[in-house]
Amino acid sequence: MFWNKEIETLSRKKLEELQIDRLKKTVKKVYDKVPFYKNKFMETGIKPQDIQSLKDVTKLPFTTNDDLRANFPDGLVAVPKGQIIRLHTSSGTTGKPKALFFSKKDVDVAADQMARCLIMSGMTSEDILQNMMTYGLFTGALVMHYGAEKVGCLVIPAGPGNSERQISLMQDFGTTTLHITPSYALYLADIMESMGIDPIKDLKLKRAFVGSEPYTEETRKKIEALYDIDVYNSYGLSEMNGPGVGFECGEKHGMHLWEDNYLVEIIDPQTLLPVKEEGQVGELVLTSLNREAMPLLRYRTRDITSIIPGKCPCGRTHRRINRITGRSDDMFIIRGVNVFPQQIERILMSTQRVGKNYQIVLDALDDITVRVEISKDMFDGNMEHLVDLQKEITGKLKAEILVTPKVELLEPGSLPSFEGKAKRVIDKRKL
Amino acid sequence: MDAIKQISIFARNNPGQIERITHILAEQKINILAITIASSGEFGVIKFLVDQCEKAYECLKSEGMTVSLNDVLAIKLTDKPGGLYKVAKILRERKVNIDNAYMFVQESRKQGYLMIEVKDINKSMELLKGEKLQYLKKKDCYPRTKKPVKSSQSGK
Incomplete structure (x- = not known):
């Protein structure tokens, strides 16, 4: 099912024509209306008319978090104040929040692309959405709310917390769809169990949109099993309208990123050049193509992902990105090669017979050691199998990061475990 | 066996x-x-x-x-020159490949055992059937395990 079949399945050629048209308009607009961008253009000697093809995007300046903070509160707004109808903020880990402004059209575009996402997941106007995100300055709850209303669902604006009330809302109104954080979804299942409620038999849930916090594929599968529902990954950021920038279709293999609204680049965060091939891992950079109040050029999301090459069986032509696997700030360089811990993690996770915990040690001689715990259940007492495993991991890692690592196999439980954000990289070179 | x-x-x-x-x-x-x-x-x-x-x-x-x-297989060896050779010859004749092996000597050097690890224990036992080899018997190896083993330590 499609919300806007024409746009969602537009041929690549037409989609790119639309992109270049919108890119030119956006560039001209920020040049004329936003002194910050005009100054940046002047510094680099770029003029709006230099942008003639999509490839020319690399001539444009980047916009960073710091730029947003430096222009706080409204330095990047490109429309008269009277046209702004909504403020959202995005908190940072340091300093002031980022202020994001929406015009009436921006709110509508955000809701419209959210509606595409919801229909893509199989929702219809018959569905009942319980929106358990925080309503307020964050974009999460409100953009979802507006998108679901566009679809015509019944929206229950529950907000987070008060688990017993959440559960009775689900029971009383026959909620079919949840918008929830992963940790709350797991917690709520425990509460249901303690209340003697079987989420599979006693509720009518079909799906959940899980987001706002990073979570793993294993967590997705766990939530799916606990509630017997489909869980869809989504990608969004307040700087680019909030949730619904990218969303999974029924294939659940990568998130379609709405390329009529965003120009997608994947760059090497060190050189700031585009990655050489489609599919390579790097930092996601987005240029808004359809934002009125606050367009942003080449916004560095700091999110690490890659484009999934090839067509999606669902028929949508908008390219898919992989699950966000980390922040570009986590990148390290070993013997001149950029490496993301997530590349190593992906290899380890795809290897049988190793556990989930690992550590990367970089030492003074620019050597990389990957320490990984073997999986307890897979140990068969055979030394040869362990040596083979070590070789297998070494070979796969070398193919991925182009440097031969030393691979150490460890006993399960011997590496420190982390509750929250894990510290995986120990860089002894900095000492 | x-x-x-x-x-x-x-x-x-x-x-x-x-x-x-x-x-x-x-x-x-x-x-x-x-x-x-x-x-x-x-x-x-x-x-x-x-x-x-x-x-x-x-x-x-x-x-x-x-x-x-x-x-593993524990093959009895006589503790004298040629003891291991005799067993090794039989293993070769029967095409039983040793993945890993070690020896242990029991009862103050009256006899020893060659412990061998093989890929497929059942197949190897089949191959060695009929050979005049003696093996360590379970009852000699585990004299105290006639009572069922308590497994209360196994956590869950």
Whole structure:
């Protein structure tokens, strides 16, 4: 099912024509209306008319978090104040929040692309959405709310917390769809169990949109099993309208990123050049193509992902990105090669017979050691199998990061475990 | 022909590992009959033949160790020149390949046993049928395991 079949399945050629048209308009607009961008253009000697093809995007300046903070509160707004109808903020880990402004059209575009996402997941106007995100300055709850209303669902604006009330809302109104954080979804299942409620038999849930916090594929599968529902990954950021920038279709293999609204680049965060091939891992950079109040050029999301090459069986032509696997700030360089811990993690996770915990040690001689715990259940007492495993991991890692690592196999439980954000990289070179 | 159980433990190659394991076995009054260590740089596999293998397995596991229990053949050797040669010749004739082997001597050098690890224990036992070989019997290896082994240590 499609919300806007024409746009969602537009041929690549037409989609790119639309992109270049919108890119030119956006560039001209920020040049004329936003002194910050005009100054940046002047510094680099770029003029709006230099942008003639999509490839020319690399001539444009980047916009960073710091730029947003430096222009706080409204330095990047490109429309008269009277046209702004909504403020959202995005908190940072340091300093002031980022202020994001929406015009009436921006709110509508955000809701419209959210509606595409919801229909893509199989929702219809018959569905009942319980929106358990925080309503307020964050974009999460409100953009979802507006998108679901566009679809015509019944929206229950529950907000987070008060688990017993959440559960009775689900029971009383026959909620079919949840918008929830992963940790709350797991917690709520425990509460249901303690209340003697079987989420599979006693509720009518079909799906959940899980987001706002990073979570793993294993967590997705766990939530799916606990509630017997489909869980869809989504990608969004307040700087680019909030949730619904990218969303999974029924294939659940990568998130379609709405390329009529965003120009997608994947760059090497060190050189700031585009990655050489489609599919390579790097930092996601987005240029808004359809934002009125606050367009942003080449916004560095700091999110690490890659484009999934090839067509999606669902028929949508908008390219898919992989699950966000980390922040570009986590990148390290070993013997001149950029490496993301997530590349190593992906290899380890795809290897049988190793556990989930690992550590990367970089030492003074620019050597990389990957320490990984073997999986307890897979140990068969055979030394040869362990040596083979070590070789297998070494070979796969070398193919991925182009440097031969030393691979150490460890006993399960011997590496420190982390509750929250894990510290995986120990860089002894900095000492 | 009995297959004998052997305990294998995965361990980092650093001081104190054997101590850690043998301490647990000593506390549980498990007797070690033979030990061998295979090492590959940073890690190794320590193998034990003990008199109460199931109990040893459960204890080590509940202590959080990475343990496995495998079948091995224990072929009796006469403790005199040519004893091992005789057995090795039969193994070659029967095309039984040795993946790993070690020996242990019992009863003050009256006789020894060649412990061999093979890929497919049942096939090897089949191949060796009819040969005049003697094997360590389960009842001699595990004199104390007539009572069912308590596995209360196994956690969940």
